[in-house]
Amino acid sequence: MTIDSPMPFGFAFQGNPLDRQSEHRGDAAWLARHRDSAAARYVFFCEGRVVADVRGETPGLLQPRAFGDRIGLDGEDVLLGFGDSDAAPVFAARLAVSVEALETDTPGVKCIDVRSLAAQAGLPAGDLGMVAQASSLLHWHATHRFCSRCGAESAMTQGGYRRDCPACGGLHFPRTDPVAIMLVTHGDDCLLGRPPRLPEGVHSTLAGFIEPGETIEEAVRREVFEEAGIHVGAVSYLASQPWPFPASLMIGCQGTATTRAITMDESELEACRWFSRDEVRAMLADTHPDGVRVPPALSIAHWLIRTWVERG
Template sequence: MTDATLRRERSALTGFADNRLDRREDLRNNPDAVTALRHRSDTRIAAVAGETPVLNRLSDERCSIWFSHGEAEMLGHALEEIFLGMAEDGSPRFGRLLDRASVETLGARPELLLTDLRSVAMKRLVPEDEVGPLGEAKAVLDWHARHRFCAQCGGPTVAGTSGWRRECTSCGALHFPRTDPVVIMLVTYGDTCLLARQSRFAAGMYSCIAGFVEPGETLENAVRRESWEEAGLRIGTVRYLASQPWPFPSSIMIGCIAEALGDEITLDMTELEDGRWFTRDEVLAMLEGRHADGLSCPQPIAIAHTLVRAWIEGETP
């Protein structure tokens, strides 16, 4: 895929979307080949301790998610390991899960930086092309940590296919990493859009409403249901705009533009703290940090920012 194509895709502008690894699914069932890749001199490994990414301090101002094989061994015993794929230069890339109890010990080492995944992305602590692979590694490793027992019989499971499935040692059932679909929508009415906030948001920040897709729903109907449940709005046309991998812990955000059939809002106050219609001028001021009341929109890492920006720029479908 060319750089020009990626620039036309709104999805490519979202956080965690820039993942250039060739995942090489064809190698996952070849343990001898993967073992050989693991011990190559150019192999690089990303590490997560419990839920905390471990960063390699290259200098006072530069960090990386990647460790050489020897450096990774010095971090501690790997509870799980996954083959992430091959980098553009042909070097193998892996992810390792370390015991969460090692966070304090590793955090005391000056050559390391331990912090949460959101901070890694928002503060740009590592090169942009490393954020996506780190999100991939954390999502799959987190799935391993949560699925040590079989959902079918309760027996213990072990990792297989180079970390891309778990196999029950009792009944033989196979389990695969899951991705939970979430619809996130910018609801519009005429020349205004609905933005809302939850109590956990940063002060003054308003965003799009969102919710998980339920069994038996199309994406469009999930948008309509969530808009009705959270804001009391009936929705007509729903158009897809972009998507975003969201490894908190393992979602895919599906961004849509939804046209409301009316403008009377009834907020679900158990979900939301506030919400209202905003004009284009107001939203532009929020994006540019000059809103008179100090209101703001999510940072570019979030697909909500992408949805709002596309609406402001008139590039919605």
């Protein structure tokens, strides 16, 4: 069964079309049967990069199991889900080879980092959602091999969606880190900041991890006050985006400021100010006289900003 997963927003990593069939993942015989199926396809990673067949017009991300068996797998594979039918399982795995060796020995293959892949145009709908799922799961397994309760080495189970500790019985599940990302507005202006990690000239929405025991609305208000000294009243949810760096969920919101005076946290931001709608329109067109611009279209930050401008 294919999941009907429309992509109405236009930013990257949404619209994963795979049916994850979580109800079957605990059946080892079922997993083995599909893993050995001739129809099984894999998203392979090499040193954190996606292995792509670049001989066509767009990168081909799905390879047969034999490709990985020939080169060698680094750890176990994980089930991503099923595509067009129950006979088309999709897995993900890491290859036990260097990028240099793989690209040298395999004509037509290139290893592309996830962010660069997302910036390319023309990929089939849903491919990036599948890549986000694969990247996040494989990173979790690579960094959580040992039980956090007793330190013993754990074992992958449930098709890659759990690790079990044989020593103390602990059950460990992949984590997704929620992040509040918000466009704060006041009248016809919006608040944009510039963290040091962004390219020169780029200003973006504010964002921060949601802390334990905190609602999304509380996280929006806390982060904006901590970074910019602005008080926020009403908060509304707009959209979300998987962000596989390594495994976050960006929860896109809009907040209405109740104050305007900025007190910037210089340890978090290099710049922060109010921009008028006309200024932001120029930033989107890359025609702002000061050379400032917004993040690329692959991010939900870009979508939040553009939506505010276009909706007036």
